[in-house]
Amino acid sequence: MxxxxxxxxxxxxxxxxxxxxxxxxxxxxxPWRVWTVPNALSLLRLLGIPLYLWLLLSHHDVWAFWVLVVSSFTDWADGKIARRYNLTSRVGQLLDPLADRLYIIATIVGLAIRSIIPWWLVVLLLAREVFVFSFGPSLRAHRLPIPAVHFSGKAATLCLVVGFPLVLLGATDLPFATLANWVGWGFVWWGTALYWFAGFLYAIQIRRMIAAVS
Known part of the structure; x- marks a missing residue:
């Protein structure tokens, strides 16, 4: 037209x-850039997932907490560096949310296995992932790229990556465990609500993209 x-x-x-x-x-x-610092940080985050699970399931809770802290820092750093030095890439747009989602999945499944969080919360968060991934075939059918992460999605991820480590600390015998547990669950509830809200915004965005090329 x-x-x-x-x-x-x-x-x-x-x-x-x-x-x-x-x-x-x-x-x-x-551009399709592979060898960038942000992509390396995302890859490092992916490699930390099995380490975190081993520490958590071996009841090395404090060490598992610090692995999550480092993961959260690299999640913040890769986006900051990409924007600051113009290192945004389509590989990074795929790798960063993949690392985020896998870390969240590993975190909640590990915590549920330890009975630190209920399994219904795991189902609720995984259902959101299924909802988002269900739009993949439509994107491929119309040869459209994955939409950029919305601010609400970033806020949701931030709440979850802050909340779950604090909930993990709440399961320890540390003096401030009770406070960490309360604060952690506050972040988790906000993060869960924002996670679903971002999912619905993602669906609306994809619908508009498809309408624009139809």
């Missing part, structure tokens, strides 16, 4: 709004 646009000089320009041009612009905006 062609749309005519009149400039300040009175000349008329023609803008291509076809589905092919929209896909082309989207695909060309973000």
């Amino acid at each position: 062609l749309k005519r646009r009149t400039g300040r000089s009175g000349s008329t320009a023609v803008t291509d709004l076809s589905s092919h041009s929209i896909r082309g612009v989207v695909e060309q905006e973000i």
